[in-house]
Amino acid sequence: MTLKIYRDPSSASNPHLFFTKHVTIDWTIDFNRQVLSGYCILHLVANETPAKSSDFIILDTREINVKNVSFEDLKLNFEFGEKNFVGQPLKISLSNIPNLDSIKELALKIEYETSRDASALQWFEPKTTLGKKYPYLFSQCQAIHARSILPCQDTPMVKFTYEASVSVQKPLTVLMSAINTGKEETSETIRHKFAQNIKIPSYLIAIVSGDLVSSDLGPISRVWTEREMIERCAWEFADVDKMVKEAESLAGEYVWGRYDILVLPPTFPYGGMENPCLTFVTPTLIAGDRSLVSVIQHEIAHSWTGNLVTNCSWEHFWLNEGFTKFLENKLVGINQKSELFRQFECIDGWRCLVEAVKDFGDKSPLTQLVCPLDQVDPDDAFSSIPYEKGHSLLFYLEQILGGTEVFNKYLRAHIERFKGLSIDTNDWKQFLYEYFSDKVYFPTNCFKKFQRSSFEFKSGELAVDWNAWLNTPGMPPVVLKFDETLANQVKNLTEKLTNEEIVEKETIFDKFSSDQKRELVSQLLNQEPLSCSKIDSLNKYYKFGETQNSEILFRWIRLCIKAKWEPILQPALKFVTDQGRMKFTRPVYKDLYAWNFSRQAAIDTFLKERDCMHKTTASLVAKDLNISS
Numbered sequence: 001m002t003l004k005i006y007r008d009p010s011s012a013s014n015p016h017l018f019f020t021k022h023v024t025i026d027w028t029i030d031f032n033r034q035v036l037s038g039y040c041i042l043h044l045v046a047n048e049t050p051a052k053s054s055d056f057i058i059l060d061t062r063e064i065n066v067k068n069v070s071f072e073d074l075k076l077n078f079e080f081g082e083k084n085f086v087g088q089p090l091k092i093s094l095s096n097i098p099n100l101d102s103i104k105e106l107a108l109k110i111e112y113e114t115s116r117d118a119s120a121l122q123w124f125e126p127k128t129t130l131g132k133k134y135p136y137l138f139s140q141c142q143a144i145h146a147r148s149i150l151p152c153q154d155t156p157m158v159k160f161t162y163e164a165s166v167s168v169q170k171p172l173t174v175l176m177s178a179i180n181t182g183k184e185e186t187s188e189t190i191r192h193k194f195a196q197n198i199k200i201p202s203y204l205i206a207i208v209s210g211d212l213v214s215s216d217l218g219p220i221s222r223v224w225t226e227r228e229m230i231e232r233c234a235w236e237f238a239d240v241d242k243m244v245k246e247a248e249s250l251a252g253e254y255v256w257g258r259y260d261i262l263v264l265p266p267t268f269p270y271g272g273m274e275n276p277c278l279t280f281v282t283p284t285l286i287a288g289d290r291s292l293v294s295v296i297q298h299e300i301a302h303s304w305t306g307n308l309v310t311n312c313s314w315e316h317f318w319l320n321e322g323f324t325k326f327l328e329n330k331l332v333g334i335n336q337k338s339e340l341f342r343q344f345e346c347i348d349g350w351r352c353l354v355e356a357v358k359d360f361g362d363k364s365p366l367t368q369l370v371c372p373l374d375q376v377d378p379d380d381a382f383s384s385i386p387y388e389k390g391h392s393l394l395f396y397l398e399q400i401l402g403g404t405e406v407f408n409k410y411l412r413a414h415i416e417r418f419k420g421l422s423i424d425t426n427d428w429k430q431f432l433y434e435y436f437s438d439k440v441y442f443p444t445n446c447f448k449k450f451q452r453s454s455f456e457f458k459s460g461e462l463a464v465d466w467n468a469w470l471n472t473p474g475m476p477p478v479v480l481k482f483d484e485t486l487a488n489q490v491k492n493l494t495e496k497l498t499n500e501e502i503v504e505k506e507t508i509f510d511k512f513s514s515d516q517k518r519e520l521v522s523q524l525l526n527q528e529p530l531s532c533s534k535i536d537s538l539n540k541y542y543k544f545g546e547t548q549n550s551e552i553l554f555r556w557i558r559l560c561i562k563a564k565w566e567p568i569l570q571p572a573l574k575f576v577t578d579q580g581r582m583k584f585t586r587p588v589y590k591d592l593y594a595w596n597f598s599r600q601a602a603i604d605t606f607l608k609e610r611d612c613m614h615k616t617t618a619s620l621v622a623k624d625l626n627i628s629s
């Protein structure tokens with residue numbers, strides 16, 4: 001067994017010597033000190049490069065207090081390397097290990113404790129939870145935060161199974177991104193046990209603990225959240241088993257056993273996180289009308305693209321997110337029983353792409369699909385680009401390679417070919433060429449060359465400008481056309497609202513789907529700023545400010561700020577305080593900062609709230625507001 005090694009500038013680890021195949025975790029959650037303490041055992045396998053006794057096993061860590069490292073009762077020497085933005089490498093010396101050449105497997109036991117500042121963890125005092133009685137903890141390891149909760153080869157090219165045993169004070173619950181395998185109780189504590197028997201990358205390790213309750217949704221799924229929210233959550237996500245079935249019809253068998261959903265506190269920085277067996281989602285999806293469940297479809301799709309077929313490093317993040325966005329939009333079409341709904345989602349995605357490219361600037365390397373990350377924290381590179389530019393590339397290929405049916409078969413073959421592995425863009429492209437070999441023009445002798453693993457594709461084949469798509473900043477080289485039937489219904493109303501005086505609500509508005517209402521506000525936002533009197537009328541007749549749908553409210557707030565409509569200040573500040581989903585919080589903070597009238601209020605609000613925010617969100621908003629940390 002060997003592991004293919006890729007470049008990963010976000011990890012200091014050296015899996016070319018030994019790579020992880022299994023991890024055993026034993027933690028005690030200490031809510032008083034806000035640390036996880038215990039040990040992990042990394043079960044390592046010798047890779048192709050033989051290790052010498054002068055070598056070190058290098059693991060990624062960040063702010064971890066290592067107490068002891070051992071191999072079969074043999075204490076191993078260790079030291080820390082230099083600290084930088086990817087953490088601090090833990091170097092474990094192999095010099096004590098006898099007969100190193102003959103060792104094929106190596107179980108390293110590391111006793112340690114996390115720090116209060118562990119970047120993967122957010123701890124809540126009881127008073128900041130809904131129930132106000134018990135503390136709460138959740139993790140977010142993507143992209144490179146797993147190293148703050150365990151020393152590990154924190155690179156997605158390495159995948160392993162894991163088992164965990166986690167002790168917590170009664171009556172708190174612990175859940176992980178794994179199957180629950182039982183618990184042991186003492187008078188004071190409960191020890192929860194877990195097993196993840198499918199190989200996963202480190203960023204998919206996840207833990208949550210709190211006064212959680214659950215409600216069954218279907219044969220393989222239940223929703224977990226704080227007691228006070230459970231009924232609303234159970235109603236919102238009632239259709240999840242059906243959605244998993246729809247995804248199976250597209251992507252193949254669902255292999256993870258369970259699909260549970262955890263609805264987190266509002267500071268969770270993302271829409272969702274595809275932790276296996278237990279998707280984490282933001283409570284901003286609870287719209288009261290099931291109108292925002294496409295995020296669940298997205299996370300379900302990750303069960304194949306991302307969790308089974310994984311990007312080998314964050315430079316190839318589009319292989320996770322572009323594919324998943326592509327599947328998500330297809331699933332929206334399947335769920336609504338019409339391709340028109342998929343196309344409608346694509347239009348919104350393209351607009352997000354335009355905005356993200358504008359945001360970074362069209363010369364920024366961060367707008368490349370394959371995104372160079374030397375000296376760049378993957379969190380700083382995070383944007384819609386890998387999602388929407390990646391989606392655009394796949395949408396384009398679907399069109400030129402034979403359409404939906406042909407391409408759906410290819411998608412399944414892609415998953416079948418790479419499941420369980422981590423891949424880079426070249427691996428992906430090589431299989432694409434293999435699969436569509438009848439459609440591809442190959443230069444003479446190319447089939448001979450094709451056998452070589454180092455075969456590089458030349459631009460011009462397949463009439464795709466690969467360099468422009470993959471390695472060039474800015475918008476894609478092709479402007480995609482989508483079916484505009486649903487968008488045009490909205491466009492007519494947008495024009496009317498823009499050009500005519502508003503004296504009442506148009507009846508067609510009530511016939512719109514939630515997504516069309518969202519599109520309406522997007523279209524209004526996408527043009528020249530509206531006048532304040534226009535905003536007054538929209539507010540009076542359309543009541544966008546009262547919606548429970550966070551996507552619509554987000555766009556409405558931005559529309560009002562763009563119009564310099566002063567009454568929006570307090571609702572906007574409340575919006576960025578009530579929830580911390582970065583997709584919403586960062587643009588609204590940036591808009592408030594750009595407007596003289598609201599700049600100081602934005603800064604003051606941030607400084608007051610930053611300690612209650614998620615660490616990742618707080619550090620990025622600080623940058624957006626030019627506040628030093």
Ligand SMILES: [Zn+2]
Pocket residue numbers: 298302320321324
């Ligand atoms: Zn995703």
